[in-house]
Amino acid sequence: GPSRLAxxxxxxxxxxxxxxxxxxxxxxxxxxxxxxxxxxxxxxIAKDAYVYAQQGKRKTLQRKDLDNAIEAIDExxxxx
Amino acid sequence: MAERPEDLNLxxxxxxxxxxEALPDGVNxxxxxxxxxxxxxxxxxxxxxxxxNNFAMKGKRKTLNASDVLSAMEEMEFQRFVAPLKESLEVYRREQKGKKxxxxxxxxxxxxxxxxxxxxxxxxxxxxxMEEEEQNEEEEVDN
Numbered sequence: 001g002p003s004r005l006a007x008x009x010x011x012x013x014x015x016x017x018x019x020x021x022x023x024x025x026x027x028x029x030x031x032x033x034x035x036x037x038x039x040x041x042x043x044x045i046a047k048d049a050y051v052y053a054q055q056g057k058r059k060t061l062q063r064k065d066l067d068n069a070i071e072a073i074d075e076x077x078x079x080x
Numbered sequence: 081m082a083e084r085p086e087d088l089n090l091x092x093x094x095x096x097x098x099x100x101e102a103l104p105d106g107v108n109x110x111x112x113x114x115x116x117x118x119x120x121x122x123x124x125x126x127x128x129x130x131x132x133n134n135f136a137m138k139g140k141r142k143t144l145n146a147s148d149v150l151s152a153m154e155e156m157e158f159q160r161f162v163a164p165l166k167e168s169l170e171v172y173r174r175e176q177k178g179k180k181x182x183x184x185x186x187x188x189x190x191x192x193x194x195x196x197x198x199x200x201x202x203x204x205x206x207x208x209x210m211e212e213e214e215q216n217e218e219e220e221v222d223n
């Protein structure tokens with residue numbers, strides 16, 4: 001549910017934040033919200049990709065389903 | 081300090097679990113699809129960070145905060161994430177507050193038990209506690 005705490009380890013998310021040379025400081029809360037947002041993102045992209053697997057009458061999500069979702073959905077344009 | 085590329089991956093087990101919980105029972109995911117989603121998630125963090133940092137800079141702040149991340153979500157067209165993220169943040173804040181109070185109580189107890197120790201040892205413990213408190217306010221990102 002929405003109030004579940006982030007399961008992605010904050011240390012790993014923080015390592016990604018640190019990779020940005022323009023970022024100097026990030027609050028612990030910011031790292032938490034980023035982690036939680038990333039979980040929501042993973043859920044979203046998995047569900048969107050699954051639509052293509054269903055169209056192909058498959059019960060296994062494949063790489064091409066991801067590629068199709070990324071190409072078709074505006075919000076995923078940053079991944080191209 | 082440069083991170084090795086592999087350090088910028090998110091743990092496979094967690095990514096897989098999140099995917100499985102999002103999909104109906106009996107649906108599988110190929111290794112390639114899982115890797116692709118994991119990589120996409122890392123890119124998402126990097127992009128969201130950059131976006132959030134723009135908001136911090138606009139506000140003339142050096143510290144990226146939670147509301148910067150929420151603003152980034154709107155900018156990235158993930159507005160539907162904002163409400164659940166705000167809820168999660170509220171729960172997180174309550175938990176952190178609880179932890180802080182528990183730590184204070186523990187410290188009070190530890191102080192009274194340590195009165196027999198030498199003064200030198202007590203000073204070291206104070207320094208340790210201070211460091212911990214600072215870390216809990218802000219995660220310093222050394223760049």
